[in-house]
Amino acid sequence: MLIRLLRQHLGRYRRLLVVLLALQLVQSVASLYLPTLNADIIDRGVVTGETSTIWRLGGVMLLVTLVQVGFSIGAVYVGSRAAMGFGRDVRSALFHRVTAFSAREVALFGAPSLITRITNDVQQVQLLVAMTCTMAIAAPITVVGGVVMALRQDAGLSWLLAVSLPVLAGSLGLVVSRMLPKFRLMQERIDNINRVLREQITGMRVVRAFVREPQEVARFDAVNQDLTRTSLSAGRLMAFMFPIVLLVINASSVAVIWFGAGRISRGEMTVGSLVAFLSYFTLILIAVMMGTFVAIMAPRAAVCAERIQQVLDTPTSVLVPHEPVAALRERGSVELRDVGFGYPGAESPVLAGITLRSLPGQTTAIIGSTGSGKTTLVNLVARLVDATTGAVLVGGVDVRELDPEVLWQRIGLVPQKPYLFSGTVATNLRYGKPDATDEELWAALEVAQARDFVAAMPGGLDAEVAQGGSNVSGGQRQRLAIARALVRRPEVYLFDDSFSALDLATDARLRAALAPHTRDATVLVVAQRVSTIAGADQILVLEDGVPVGLGSHEDLLVTCPTYVEIVDSQASTREAA
Amino acid sequence: MSTQVEPEPGSAGSTGPDAAPVPGAAPEPKPAGGPPSAGPGIGRMGALGMPVEAARDIRSSTRRLLQRLRGDRVGLLAVVLLALASVSMTVLGPWLLGRATDVVFRGLREGGASGIDFAALRRVLLAVLALYLAASTLQYLQSYLLAGIVQRTMYRLRADVEAKLNRLPLRYVDRQPRGDLLSRVSNDIDNISQSLQQTLSQLLTSLLSLIGTIVMMVVISPLLAMVAIISIPISLWMMRTVTRRSKVRFIQQWGHTGRLNSLVEESFTGHAIVKAFGRQREVEERFRRTNEELYRASFGAQLISGIIQPLMMLLGNLNFVVIAVVGGIRVAAGSLSLGDVQAFIQYSRQFSQPLTHVASMANVLQSGIASAERVFELLDAEEQSPEADPVTAPAPRGRVEFDHVSFSYDASRPLIDDLSLVAEPGQTVAIVGPTGAGKTTLVNLLMRFYELDGGRITLDGRDIAELPRAELRSQMGMVLQDTWLFGGTIGENIAYGNPGATDEQVREAATATFVDRFVHSLPAGYDTPIDDEDGVVSAGEKQLLTIARAFLANPSILILDEATSSVDTRTEVLIQRAMAALRSSRTSFVIAHRLSTIRDADVILVMDAGRIVEQGHHEDLLAAGGAYATLYNAQFAAAAAEVA
Numbered sequence A: 001m002l003i004r005l006l007r008q009h010l011g012r013y014r015r016l017l018v019v020l021l022a023l024q025l026v027q028s029v030a031s032l033y034l035p036t037l038n039a040d041i042i043d044r045g046v047v048t049g050e051t052s053t054i055w056r057l058g059g060v061m062l063l064v065t066l067v068q069v070g071f072s073i074g075a076v077y078v079g080s081r082a083a084m085g086f087g088r089d090v091r092s093a094l095f096h097r098v099t100a101f102s103a104r105e106v107a108l109f110g111a112p113s114l115i116t117r118i119t120n121d122v123q124q125v126q127l128l129v130a131m132t133c134t135m136a137i138a139a140p141i142t143v144v145g146g147v148v149m150a151l152r153q154d155a156g157l158s159w160l161l162a163v164s165l166p167v168l169a170g171s172l173g174l175v176v177s178r179m180l181p182k183f184r185l186m187q188e189r190i191d192n193i194n195r196v197l198r199e200q201i202t203g204m205r206v207v208r209a210f211v212r213e214p215q216e217v218a219r220f221d222a223v224n225q226d227l228t229r230t231s232l233s234a235g236r237l238m239a240f241m242f243p244i245v246l247l248v249i250n251a252s253s254v255a256v257i258w259f260g261a262g263r264i265s266r267g268e269m270t271v272g273s274l275v276a277f278l279s280y281f282t283l284i285l286i287a288v289m290m291g292t293f294v295a296i297m298a299p300r301a302a303v304c305a306e307r308i309q310q311v312l313d314t315p316t317s318v319l320v321p322h323e324p325v326a327a328l329r330e331r332g333s334v335e336l337r338d339v340g341f342g343y344p345g346a347e348s349p350v351l352a353g354i355t356l357r358s359l360p361g362q363t364t365a366i367i368g369s370t371g372s373g374k375t376t377l378v379n380l381v382a383r384l385v386d387a388t389t390g391a392v393l394v395g396g397v398d399v400r401e402l403d404p405e406v407l408w409q410r411i412g413l414v415p416q417k418p419y420l421f422s423g424t425v426a427t428n429l430r431y432g433k434p435d436a437t438d439e440e441l442w443a444a445l446e447v448a449q450a451r452d453f454v455a456a457m458p459g460g461l462d463a464e465v466a467q468g469g470s471n472v473s474g475g476q477r478q479r480l481a482i483a484r485a486l487v488r489r490p491e492v493y494l495f496d497d498s499f500s501a502l503d504l505a506t507d508a509r510l511r512a513a514l515a516p517h518t519r520d521a522t523v524l525v526v527a528q529r530v531s532t533i534a535g536a537d538q539i540l541v542l543e544d545g546v547p548v549g550l551g552s553h554e555d556l557l558v559t560c561p562t563y564v565e566i567v568d569s570q571a572s573t574r575e576a577a
Numbered sequence B: 001m002s003t004q005v006e007p008e009p010g011s012a013g014s015t016g017p018d019a020a021p022v023p024g025a026a027p028e029p030k031p032a033g034g035p036p037s038a039g040p041g042i043g044r045m046g047a048l049g050m051p052v053e054a055a056r057d058i059r060s061s062t063r064r065l066l067q068r069l070r071g072d073r074v075g076l077l078a079v080v081l082l083a084l085a086s087v088s089m090t091v092l093g094p095w096l097l098g099r100a101t102d103v104v105f106r107g108l109r110e111g112g113a114s115g116i117d118f119a120a121l122r123r124v125l126l127a128v129l130a131l132y133l134a135a136s137t138l139q140y141l142q143s144y145l146l147a148g149i150v151q152r153t154m155y156r157l158r159a160d161v162e163a164k165l166n167r168l169p170l171r172y173v174d175r176q177p178r179g180d181l182l183s184r185v186s187n188d189i190d191n192i193s194q195s196l197q198q199t200l201s202q203l204l205t206s207l208l209s210l211i212g213t214i215v216m217m218v219v220i221s222p223l224l225a226m227v228a229i230i231s232i233p234i235s236l237w238m239m240r241t242v243t244r245r246s247k248v249r250f251i252q253q254w255g256h257t258g259r260l261n262s263l264v265e266e267s268f269t270g271h272a273i274v275k276a277f278g279r280q281r282e283v284e285e286r287f288r289r290t291n292e293e294l295y296r297a298s299f300g301a302q303l304i305s306g307i308i309q310p311l312m313m314l315l316g317n318l319n320f321v322v323i324a325v326v327g328g329i330r331v332a333a334g335s336l337s338l339g340d341v342q343a344f345i346q347y348s349r350q351f352s353q354p355l356t357h358v359a360s361m362a363n364v365l366q367s368g369i370a371s372a373e374r375v376f377e378l379l380d381a382e383e384q385s386p387e388a389d390p391v392t393a394p395a396p397r398g399r400v401e402f403d404h405v406s407f408s409y410d411a412s413r414p415l416i417d418d419l420s421l422v423a424e425p426g427q428t429v430a431i432v433g434p435t436g437a438g439k440t441t442l443v444n445l446l447m448r449f450y451e452l453d454g455g456r457i458t459l460d461g462r463d464i465a466e467l468p469r470a471e472l473r474s475q476m477g478m479v480l481q482d483t484w485l486f487g488g489t490i491g492e493n494i495a496y497g498n499p500g501a502t503d504e505q506v507r508e509a510a511t512a513t514f515v516d517r518f519v520h521s522l523p524a525g526y527d528t529p530i531d532d533e534d535g536v537v538s539a540g541e542k543q544l545l546t547i548a549r550a551f552l553a554n555p556s557i558l559i560l561d562e563a564t565s566s567v568d569t570r571t572e573v574l575i576q577r578a579m580a581a582l583r584s585s586r587t588s589f590v591i592a593h594r595l596s597t598i599r600d601a602d603v604i605l606v607m608d609a610g611r612i613v614e615q616g617h618h619e620d621l622l623a624a625g626g627a628y629a630t631l632y633n634a635q636f637a638a639a640a641a642e643v644a
């Protein structure tokens, strides 16, 4: 997974990576040359006491160091570019993927987990890449070079390398393999922290109202403890790494001296080359230690890469057709042909056998009891979900064959839960039409009966709106959401119970203002109040997802007992008055 | 070996990132961007302006972070002792190895090839080996303990944030981008933990071995040691120059991470709108911009902190050459043995290595401190007024009085001004009025979600500001205009206000509020997991669930804010009956637009623009022909129209 992710997203930086490799190569060669110089300085300078030789060789050594440092810095520059660029690209790819998701996939992962994946998980992989680019990439070069140089010094001791390297690699591998499952858990637990906390922030009023703080603290404490436990056991495993590496390095140098002494006594080696050999040996093992740094990061990054890839690999259930139809066949009509919809795994479908046709200029109302599938129907038209049976046509084209962009451009949706984004009134209203003028915005506000209160807000159109619209009242939020749809001047309006938070006077005024505005558009309106929909051209009555009546108000009063019941439930007011 | 004064962990930090500030230069901390001087008290609304004030307190953030670690005093002491022991051993190692080399040399000099005393060599080497083994073991123990200390500290930090969250005024939380808050807990605390875990142990070991090495060098040759020690101030200076720059980048990096997180969080929350309005491209464009900024900051941070290592390497090698020269002269002069020079050179490398290490660790630590800064910022946010002392309350009767109350969300826009009302025990008070009139606000005030600007609200004669919030709220049961379910089963959600409720009671409440009807059809029934957003239940069903919740809470005061606005009218009529029974014995506040639902209220308050414009019985108000009559007639007209 990690490899795949890297291959896919580091590819762009191939040229940078080649440069990086070159820089690191020079840098490593320079650093490999240094011990030889060291040995020379000792053997030919210090031992003999020739200060001038020391100065000369020292000068060379400093020069080499300078080269090494220069190239190192270059490598850090290039490596950081590539690593951070990689992180940025992966975040972009993830975000792009998720925006293409339908509600179903978002629910599948859960928003909190998706959020963690985009920031935290990418951060981990990015860190690994950065470490690799700036440190670890030099390690193999140094190891190979070090081995070559060590062999040149004394091949007779080199078998020690063949022992200590595998020992080192093996023990590190063992630790790493145990860390993998820990980190998998750890990322999930960060998800959980995110989930619980996000919920508590959203539901803060309810939590406080019901005095549930102690329980919520306990709930958080549970996930907090889980995370702590997992981090702790991962951290304790990590604690093995450096001591092991150090032990192997140190034990190896002891071995070098022991066996080296033997070779010296047999006259097969000089003291100078023993020292040099020791230096190379240490250099190699230090390179391995640098690798260990990365090895410490690798398991977590691998898990994160897996989680990232999982999102990237999930196809959206609202597919974009290969050759999408780019234009509607007719202006904004809406047609449902024997449509059914069911959630995967659910026993009975949410909607079944819905047939409906609505033309521009017509208003189709949908009424039905709670949970009867009204929102689902609206979502089908907006193609937020796809029908499981039958077909939904907008403008005479099956929505599944239509370019979603084209579809969404024609639709003005006012969802049942009006969600506003943080920003200003204007940014929210321009959501569906970025180039709308202030006049257009005011006109829409006028229709939505929102002009007065927006004008009264400090800043008017530039008044601040907090996330979710939490700083305006429920009815104001709903009207802003209506205005947002109106600004688009779409061909199809979808009002999902959008007048529920309005008082009746406002509701009546709004509908009166709306009529001319939507004259040549197709309007689908979900409502509970008969008064809101009595004037509709046709009314669809839903009961448990099945149509039980379709016709005008007058027709239905005669033909549809369910509708009559609904009317009666509201008429009681009138009679009593 | 010699024991000298050991630095305590506190001072370890001072050698690190923010080593003694250069006195004289520049008058004390200068805020990076220079925020419009906020003045004392609450800097402009506390929230929103967050990132500007950064950089100011980074020194105290370091201190605070270390202080938090000190919560584990004993553990920390053990870690320092272990580090001390293991470092002494690793420092002794090369010295012993130098003895080993000496044995080889001596053998060579005295008896040629066969003159090496292998028995002595073996003894020395075995001792070294044992030493290293012990050192590694101790080091392991030290890291092991440290992992515990760091993780427990992070645990406490997260718990503190959670506790803090419960003490923050809603005013603050409403304005804070949710994603940014989340990022502080998940990303920032994670980053602190990672950087502490990575650096602390090494920082400690490196510092100690630095000191140990210096001691050994002084023992072998004070003159050579001098040469080596000179490089310390130079490297400290380099470290300071670099960390100061990387610090700024790290602060930016984590700030941008928070911003990106909130952008992502918001887009995912409003996912359906983003799609239906065809705004993916624009949202992605916004994302791209923040992402680009994040990229730039992370790149800068990575680059600058990556530079320190090569720089220190340069210094180390420079040092080496000088030592070699001086050492060579000394050997030539015969005042130093070759083995000693050998050992010394080994030390000088062992000396520059921890120095380099300390430098790069100090840098990694910067990242953690930048994050800590963000967490502390949250922890420092102004809290709601402290809780009043609990009082032994007499049995609640439920008389509520608003006494000349004034309130505004925004000082520049007065909302409620001098409002008074009384609800007698057992009464049902209906509040009607156009949207935005301030109905929900009244509820917010009664629940003490916000504090009053003037006047007082009393419950059974006692000022609610003098009651502990929990005590006040536990007497209320409410259905909010904005429904909310927490992630759990349907049953748990119903029992939210009454965790001790039996299954039986849950089912009863559910039946009374028509929740049972749809839960019945779910395969898992009351055990069906739901949460606020994945939409397993429809909007109306969700509202029914919150009604059931208030039902089961069995409060002495009931507050219903548009409780049935999304429920179909047939169900509503039935629910009204159930609620009427519930209301009969307790004071209730009912807010509704469907006037049918409040006709038989004891008092109807008509609100407009934050004021009560009318109050009285349904009939009286109708007869008065005022605002209520207008509202009512609008409804009547509508109802009439539909039958016409």
Ligand SMILES: Nc1ncnc2c1ncn2[C@@H]1O[C@H](COP(=O)(O)OP(=O)(O)OP(=O)(O)O)[C@@H](O)[C@H]1O
Binding pocket: A453, A470, A471, A472, A473, A474, A475, A476, A501, B174, B409, B410, B415, B433, B434, B435, B436, B437, B438, B439, B440, B441, B442, B481
């Ligand atoms: N958190 C907030 N911050 C700032 N202003 C707010 C906040 N909440 C509400 N307001 C403003 O206060 C006024 C009263 O709002 P409130 O929610 O009390 O109205 P309401 O009578 O409940 O209306 P509705 O019937 O629409 O729910 C409105 O103008 C609204 O914009």
Ligand SMILES: Nc1ncnc2c1ncn2[C@@H]1O[C@H](COP(=O)(O)OP(=O)(O)OP(=O)(O)O)[C@@H](O)[C@H]1O
Binding pocket: A343, A346, A350, A368, A369, A370, A371, A372, A373, A374, A375, A376, A377, A416, A497, B518, B534, B535, B536, B537, B538, B539, B540, B541, B566, B568
């Ligand atoms: N993700 C889901 N998984 C399973 N069932 C679901 C899911 N979303 C909705 N449902 C079910 O589908 C049914 C129809 O829901 P829908 O939201 O369309 O109802 P509605 O008619 O809009 O109701 P309301 O009037 O309350 O808004 C409900 O019974 C609901 O429980």
Ligand SMILES: [Mg+2]
Binding pocket: A374, A375, A376, A416, A496, A497, B538, B539, B540
């Ligand atoms: Mg619905």
Ligand SMILES: [Mg+2]
Binding pocket: A473, A474, A475, B439, B440, B441, B481, B561
């Ligand atoms: Mg309200």
